[in-house]
Amino acid sequence: MNVHPDATSVSPTSATGKTLRGTLWVALLLALGGSCTYALIHPERMPDRIGEIVEDVTGANAHPVKLVLPPVQPLSAVALIGKEMFYDKSLSASGQQSCASCHNPDHGYGPIGKFPVQLGGPHLNLPGYRPPPSLAYLYRQAPFSIGPDAGETDTPVSIADQASAAIGTQRAVKSADVTPAAPAMVPQGGLFWDGRADSLQNQSIEPMLNPVEMANTSADEVAGKLQHAAYIDQFKKLFGEGIVSHPDLLLSEAMFALGRYQLEESSFHAFSSKYDYWLQGKARLTSAELRGLRLFNDPNKANCAGCHLSQPSPDGLPPVFTDTQYEALGVPRNPALPANKDPNYHDLGICGPIRKDLATQTQYCGMFLTPTLRNSASREVFFHNGIYHTLKQVMDFYNFRDLEPEKVYSRDASGKAIKYDDLPVKYQANIDTSDGPFNRKPGDPLSMSDQDINDIIAFIKTLNDGYKP
Numbered sequence: 001m002n003v004h005p006d007a008t009s010v011s012p013t014s015a016t017g018k019t020l021r022g023t024l025w026v027a028l029l030l031a032l033g034g035s036c037t038y039a040l041i042h043p044e045r046m047p048d049r050i051g052e053i054v055e056d057v058t059g060a061n062a063h064p065v066k067l068v069l070p071p072v073q074p075l076s077a078v079a080l081i082g083k084e085m086f087y088d089k090s091l092s093a094s095g096q097q098s099c100a101s102c103h104n105p106d107h108g109y110g111p112i113g114k115f116p117v118q119l120g121g122p123h124l125n126l127p128g129y130r131p132p133p134s135l136a137y138l139y140r141q142a143p144f145s146i147g148p149d150a151g152e153t154d155t156p157v158s159i160a161d162q163a164s165a166a167i168g169t170q171r172a173v174k175s176a177d178v179t180p181a182a183p184a185m186v187p188q189g190g191l192f193w194d195g196r197a198d199s200l201q202n203q204s205i206e207p208m209l210n211p212v213e214m215a216n217t218s219a220d221e222v223a224g225k226l227q228h229a230a231y232i233d234q235f236k237k238l239f240g241e242g243i244v245s246h247p248d249l250l251l252s253e254a255m256f257a258l259g260r261y262q263l264e265e266s267s268f269h270a271f272s273s274k275y276d277y278w279l280q281g282k283a284r285l286t287s288a289e290l291r292g293l294r295l296f297n298d299p300n301k302a303n304c305a306g307c308h309l310s311q312p313s314p315d316g317l318p319p320v321f322t323d324t325q326y327e328a329l330g331v332p333r334n335p336a337l338p339a340n341k342d343p344n345y346h347d348l349g350i351c352g353p354i355r356k357d358l359a360t361q362t363q364y365c366g367m368f369l370t371p372t373l374r375n376s377a378s379r380e381v382f383f384h385n386g387i388y389h390t391l392k393q394v395m396d397f398y399n400f401r402d403l404e405p406e407k408v409y410s411r412d413a414s415g416k417a418i419k420y421d422d423l424p425v426k427y428q429a430n431i432d433t434s435d436g437p438f439n440r441k442p443g444d445p446l447s448m449s450d451q452d453i454n455d456i457i458a459f460i461k462t463l464n465d466g467y468k469p
């Protein structure tokens with residue numbers, strides 16, 4: 001449509017008019033320049049829309065928050081004992097392995113190297129069954145339960161009862177932006193990939209006695225080693241001389257100490273990543289990192305935040321990048337895993353074989369705890385069977401599982417992908433096929449482009465602790 005110029009323009013024609021207009025323009029530009037500079041310095045004080053534009057341009061967080069971080073305090077006397085124990089190789093049968101051997105403090109308390117499992121045992125030649133998870137960010141981990149209300153009730157219920165009660169209820173919807181109307185019954189909380197330990201304290205004895213880890217043959221043997229430990233005087237000072245002649249007591253205080261160490265030592269929950277600083281308005285993300293974050297959170301794209309929660313809680317608790325729930329993702333079988341030499345060996349997670357109490361609850365076969373993604377860029381083994389060694393491989397799994405499975409799974413004689421090749425067919429209905437990015441059907445476009453994947457990886461790298469703003 002053409003509009004006659006005379007109808008709209010009211011251009012002043014006189015010389016004074018022209019000067020006046022020039023002055024107004026200069027004033028307007030100065031004002032704009034001023035508020036832009038202000039917006040660049042303080043994007044959080046701008047209205048939402050402007051804040052977002054500034055976020056795009058500068059990478060600064062338009063909505064910074066005050067995070068409620070765990071206190072940084074000197075370790076208590078009992079946690080100091082736990083620290084000695086954590087690094088004490090003399091507590092293992094080999095004399096060469098401590099907790100830190102498999103949970104390295106420089107790798108988010110996760111493993112070093114590409115081997116899917118660690119070697120342990122009396123001669124350090126026995127392979128484990130799963131890669132060590134990160135021990136960081138477990139300080140808010142609740143005990144294992146099934147269903148939304150467990151943990152809030154005082155009535156003790158057995159997990160098996162909870163599991164039976166949950167049969168037939170709907171499964172949880174994992175979308176980065178949807179809160180389901182009716183809460184679903186889901187396995188959640190707990191420690192280990194299958195949730196079989198409830199507290200850091202109760203967990204600690206397991207690696208000490210595990211024949212493929214620190215390999216002590218009995219609790220008494222561990223107590224005997226503690227009696228000769230360099231720090232036994234610290235035990236006596238805290239718990240009385242008598243503790244030495246009470247192996248049970250010595251052992252339970254020792255396990256308590258290991259638990260306290262992991263809870264009190266701030267490097268187990270440092271929240272010192274670039275993303276934490278960004279959340280608090282103290283760091284700027286690059287454009288790739290910012291794009292990655294948005295894709296990570298976008299329910300229609302990667303939807304990673306559907307399970308790896310990325311937002312602070314309403315009361316300011318920083319996100320730990322897991323909803324602490326269990327999922328069956330149908331991760332491919334790892335031929336490099338020593339246990340998999342036996343074609344009949346299947347790690348089914350919650351329903352066994354390592355965890356024993358829920359073996360009959362087959363609706364949970366194949367489910368594993370969603371791990372934190374904090375510091376995961378410092379790992380070289382991913383998933384419960386250590387199948388992948390790079391974040392790119394992990395991203396390809398999420399992208400191709402449903403649309404190009406031949407890129408993910410082993411193949412049959414005719415070259416066809418054997419989908420979900422690590423889970424017996426009878427349990428495959430447990431696999432998540434409804435939450436993005438697993439909701440794609442043949443013919444749909446991939447949920448992530450190469451560029452998207454690079455950007456999401458750039459974002460995941462901002463989750464490594466130790467960033468200096």
Ligand code: HEC
Pocket residue numbers: 086097098099100101102103118119120128129130131132133134135138190191192193194200203204207208212213214258354
């Ligand atoms: C030989 C390697 C090895 C050693 C030594 C070891 N761990 Fe582990 N740790 C593992 C593996 C493997 C897992 C996962 C096992 C599973 O899921 O079944 C694990 C899991 C854990 C978990 C659960 C973490 C989570 O996210 O659920 C905690 C806590 C833990 N270990 C603490 C310790 C402590 C404390 C010590 C020392 C007393 C120790 N570990 C020694 C290999 C090791």
Ligand code: HEC
Pocket residue numbers: 133134174296302303304305306307308326327328329330331368369370371372373376379381382383384385391394395398432435436437456
């Ligand atoms: C439906 C829930 C869900 C969604 C959505 C999801 N994950 Fe996961 N993620 C899991 C679970 C469960 C595991 C562990 C699975 C296993 O080992 O069998 C896992 C494992 C991982 C691991 C390995 C971590 C480790 O320490 O081994 C990475 C990395 C990861 N996810 C990244 C992502 C990214 C990136 C996205 C988005 C593209 C994403 N996840 C989407 C649930 C989810």
